[in-house]
Amino acid sequence: xxxxxxxxxxxxxxxxxxxxxxxxxxxxxxxxxxxxxxxxxxxxxxxxxxxxxxxxxxxxxxxxxxxxxxxxxxxxxxxxxxxxxxxxxxxxxxxxxxxxxxxxxxxxxxx
Amino acid sequence: xxxxxxxxxxxxxxxxxxxxxxxxxxxxxxxxxxxxxxxxxxxxxxxxxxxxxxxxxxxxxxxxxxxxxxxxxxxxxxxxxxxxxxxxxxxxxxxxxxxxxxxxxxxxxxxxxxxxxx
Numbered sequence: 431x432x433x434x435x436x437x438x439x440x441x442x443x444x445x446x447x448x449x450x451x452x453x454x455x456x457x458x459x460x461x462x463x464x465x466x467x468x469x470x471x472x473x474x475x476x477x478x479x480x481x482x483x484x485x486x487x488x489x490x491x492x493x494x495x496x497x498x499x500x501x502x503x504x505x506x507x508x509x510x511x512x513x514x515x516x517x518x519x520x521x522x523x524x525x526x527x528x529x530x531x532x533x534x535x536x537x538x539x540x541x
Numbered sequence: 542x543x544x545x546x547x548x549x550x551x552x553x554x555x556x557x558x559x560x561x562x563x564x565x566x567x568x569x570x571x572x573x574x575x576x577x578x579x580x581x582x583x584x585x586x587x588x589x590x591x592x593x594x595x596x597x598x599x600x601x602x603x604x605x606x607x608x609x610x611x612x613x614x615x616x617x618x619x620x621x622x623x624x625x626x627x628x629x630x631x632x633x634x635x636x637x638x639x640x641x642x643x644x645x646x647x648x649x650x651x652x653x654x655x656x657x658x659x
Contacts, residue, residue: 462646473653520584527572528574
């Protein structure tokens, strides 16, 4: 069965630092990949998604992710984080009717 | 533009009590889902539905029941609440893939329902 791994459970950065959050899924074929964000006390919102085409996907708020098929990876990046990026980030992959979720990464940005 | 609405938002139960969480969506989505979110465990799928009148078990269905009598509503029931069911519950919905057409796959989430079982 498909599974999703997020390598870091907690990440602490200072403002203006660069960010990369890892995400790997377990097997290939055609995949649809997602990053969702959950700000404190809020519900999950879509950051970006990959379905096909350009493997470098740009999302909202300056986030981007790169799909590397050979590495089964879909890492999330941001060149310069802000305090408002403090949130929990979830990677997910489409599987039949469901999304398979990673455990999430809590990101704390120090002002 | 309501999107996905969950009620209630907060509830405290005693062990053995029953309750129902209601999820309503106004986007005409075919697929609806109930998740629970616990610290360090991400989102775990409880039950889901791919259309009116159909439901299916997810990853952690034990102790829960669901019904989808109307396309816009998806109910999650706890027949006899246990402390292990203390969690935040999220409902989500999305459209289905159309043959030959665009498919976003995006899930739209409700605000969450925080349930505490004493």
